[in-house]
Amino acid sequence: MSKKPKQKPQHTATLPLVRRLAGNYLRPYIGMVLLASILIAINAGSSAVLAQKLVPLIDEVLSGKNPGYLRTFAIIVFITFVVRGFSGYFSAVLMNNVGQRLVAALQKQLYNHLIKADLAYLHSLPSGQLVSSLVNDVNQVRQGTAEVLTNYGQSALTLIFLVGVMFQQDWLLATISLTVVPFTTLMLSRMTGRLRRVAGRTQAALGTFASLLTQTFQGARHVKAYGMEAYEQARVATIADDLRKLTNKSFRVSSSLIPINEILSGLIFVGVIVYGGLEAAAGHSTAGTLTSFTGAFLLAFEPLKRLSKLQTQLQVSLASAERVFALLDTPPTIVDRPGATELAVASHGIHFQDVRFSYQDGTVALDGVTLDVPAGKTVALVGSSGSGKTTILNLIPRFYDVGGGAVTLGGVDIRDVTLSSLRAAIGLVSQETGLFDDTVRGNIAYGRLAATDEEIEAAAKAAAAHDFILGLPQGYDTRVGENGVKLSGGQRQRIAIARAMLKNAPVLLLDEATSALDSESERLVQDALRRLQQGRTTVVIAHRLSTIVDADRIYVIDGGRVVESGTHDELLALDGAYAHFHALQAGGHGAVAEVDAVAQGQTAAVG
Numbered sequence: 001m002s003k004k005p006k007q008k009p010q011h012t013a014t015l016p017l018v019r020r021l022a023g024n025y026l027r028p029y030i031g032m033v034l035l036a037s038i039l040i041a042i043n044a045g046s047s048a049v050l051a052q053k054l055v056p057l058i059d060e061v062l063s064g065k066n067p068g069y070l071r072t073f074a075i076i077v078f079i080t081f082v083v084r085g086f087s088g089y090f091s092a093v094l095m096n097n098v099g100q101r102l103v104a105a106l107q108k109q110l111y112n113h114l115i116k117a118d119l120a121y122l123h124s125l126p127s128g129q130l131v132s133s134l135v136n137d138v139n140q141v142r143q144g145t146a147e148v149l150t151n152y153g154q155s156a157l158t159l160i161f162l163v164g165v166m167f168q169q170d171w172l173l174a175t176i177s178l179t180v181v182p183f184t185t186l187m188l189s190r191m192t193g194r195l196r197r198v199a200g201r202t203q204a205a206l207g208t209f210a211s212l213l214t215q216t217f218q219g220a221r222h223v224k225a226y227g228m229e230a231y232e233q234a235r236v237a238t239i240a241d242d243l244r245k246l247t248n249k250s251f252r253v254s255s256s257l258i259p260i261n262e263i264l265s266g267l268i269f270v271g272v273i274v275y276g277g278l279e280a281a282a283g284h285s286t287a288g289t290l291t292s293f294t295g296a297f298l299l300a301f302e303p304l305k306r307l308s309k310l311q312t313q314l315q316v317s318l319a320s321a322e323r324v325f326a327l328l329d330t331p332p333t334i335v336d337r338p339g340a341t342e343l344a345v346a347s348h349g350i351h352f353q354d355v356r357f358s359y360q361d362g363t364v365a366l367d368g369v370t371l372d373v374p375a376g377k378t379v380a381l382v383g384s385s386g387s388g389k390t391t392i393l394n395l396i397p398r399f400y401d402v403g404g405g406a407v408t409l410g411g412v413d414i415r416d417v418t419l420s421s422l423r424a425a426i427g428l429v430s431q432e433t434g435l436f437d438d439t440v441r442g443n444i445a446y447g448r449l450a451a452t453d454e455e456i457e458a459a460a461k462a463a464a465a466h467d468f469i470l471g472l473p474q475g476y477d478t479r480v481g482e483n484g485v486k487l488s489g490g491q492r493q494r495i496a497i498a499r500a501m502l503k504n505a506p507v508l509l510l511d512e513a514t515s516a517l518d519s520e521s522e523r524l525v526q527d528a529l530r531r532l533q534q535g536r537t538t539v540v541i542a543h544r545l546s547t548i549v550d551a552d553r554i555y556v557i558d559g560g561r562v563v564e565s566g567t568h569d570e571l572l573a574l575d576g577a578y579a580h581f582h583a584l585q586a587g588g589h590g591a592v593a594e595v596d597a598v599a600q601g602q603t604a605a606v607g
């Protein structure tokens with residue numbers, strides 16, 4: 001039976017990656033790079049000068065032929081060290097600066113790209129992984145770029161100059177010494193491939209780690225409530241151990257050259273000393289030449305070691321760059337069409353014409369939906385769980401684009417107007433309130449940062465939030481915690497409503513979450529919502545009977561289709577699906593939220 005060859009993951013070759021990094025991000029700083037390169041050349045040249053000046057030191061001074069040369073030698077050595085010091089400092093500072101600029105540009109570009117990416121794409125990746133790419137991957141690119149820019153050129157040039165000195169002193173010995181190069185290059189190239197693969201896996205594991213941490217800290221309440229601490233500890237321990245193993249492996253791979261390099265170099269060094277010593281003893285060359293040669297040989301060791309270490313860092317950075325570029329290379333599909341205009345319509349009626357939509361995994365969510373939301377009116381969507389209500393809502397601000405048919409706003413296809421003007425016309429209040437760890441004031445003003453304190457307070461008053469806000473420890477300046485964790489459910493809802501009030505958009509999308517609130521909170525939120533709806537074209541996913549009774553029109557959705565529509569009374573008279581829901585509710589807790597549960601054959605009321 002033939003054995004299947006082990007598939008290795010494909011990687012972009014080193015050169016295209018380096019070219020992309022350098023071409024796109026280094027070009028603006030070419031002047032700084034050139035200046036730093038000149039300094040690096042001076043620095044490298046001074047090492048060679050040192051090695052070269054050993055010849056007259058040995059042959060002229062130590063042999064007693066020209067003792068006066070000692071002073072000149074001392075001055076040259078001192079000046080060389082001063083030049084090395086300053087050129088080393090300034091080139092390092094310049095190159096580091098360029099490296100940091102490159103990375104800041106990459107970080108900004110990646111964030112700008114991700115924040116504009118399609119929602120479907122963002123939802124397909126764990127948020128921890130995105131954070132990890134922005135922090136860990138970009139940081140690896142930062143380290144690699146700074147290191148490579150600062151040390152690569154310098155080490156390579158120093159090596160070249162020193163090899164030059166070796167050839168100048170004894171071309172035969174130099175050639176023998178260089179026999180080590182093809183071996184080392186071969187092993188280095190074998191090592192780099194392995195190293196890149198391990199580095200890629202390490203970065204991926206870091207992403208998984210970040211993702212797991214984000215989820216467990218965000219869901220800390222549930223971890224505790226379900227007693228899952230030990231389970232989560234075990235999961236984190238597994239990833240931490242995986243990371244340890246991967247890092248160890250990477251270290252082992254990168255260090256594998258050390259013994260081989262040392263042994264090869266040792267062999268050559270012994271050969272150089274023996275052959276060189278015999279040549280000098282036989283009078284074919286001088287002691288100075290031999291000392292200068294071995295000096296250059298030994299000095300060349302340091303940049304050689306640094307280059308092989310840099311190779312490790314370079315591969316780790318390139319693995320990260322590959323991951324960053326993979327994110328950057330996924331273009332958003334929900335973008336402004338060429339020639340898209342600003343939304344400028346007199347009325348904001350919404351119309352769905354035979355809209356079809358499937359999610360990326362193929363789930364058909366909407367299967368020919370036609371519905372109308374007249375300008376300034378409220379339309380409620382009712383239906384069992386998974387019937388497609390949220391999907392309908394998500395199509396209006398173009399979180400997703402329709403797969404067939406069209407959605408129009410004020411008679412204009414929403415794909416023909418700019419995304420910014422479309423979204424500026426829409427206010428959204430949903431079950432996830434979208435509160436950030438900012439002050440109450442900052443959260444209300446999110447979406448209209450230029451709002452005055454008076455406007456913010458007026459919005460809070462209209463949302464029945466002003467009084468409770470004043471009762472918070474620092475009033476409007478109280479921080480609400482991540483997802484508004486320091487507030488009650490009703491308070492979070494009212495801040496979200498105040499935010500929509502302040503935005504004052506003509507179209508309002510509501511995904512009611514009042515079913516989770518107690519009756520007092522619910523009344524306050526309902527009142528606030530009613531005020532918010534006034535004069536706006538509103539689409540509401542209804543969970544409460546009161547909303548449905550008030551709605552100008554109700555659409556009953558089932559299996560991604562509209563199965564009934566009309567006013568509350570009309571639908572009751574129709575005695576169809578809606579009347580059935582209503583009857584079930586009337587016997588229950590009076591909330592359409594229970595429709596979801598009941599429709600799925602559950603009898604217990606939700607909330």
Ligand SMILES: Nc1ncnc2c1ncn2[C@@H]1O[C@H](COP(=O)(O)OP(=O)(O)OP(=O)(O)O)[C@@H](O)[C@H]1O
Nearest residue numbers: 359361363365384385386387388389390391392596
């Ligand atoms: N991101 C997604 N990827 C794949 N399928 C999805 C996604 N979101 C929703 N669906 C599927 O699309 C269908 C419609 O979902 P939708 O969220 O629109 O229903 P809903 O009526 O709002 O339900 P609920 O009242 O429970 O919120 C369901 O079958 C659901 O499983």
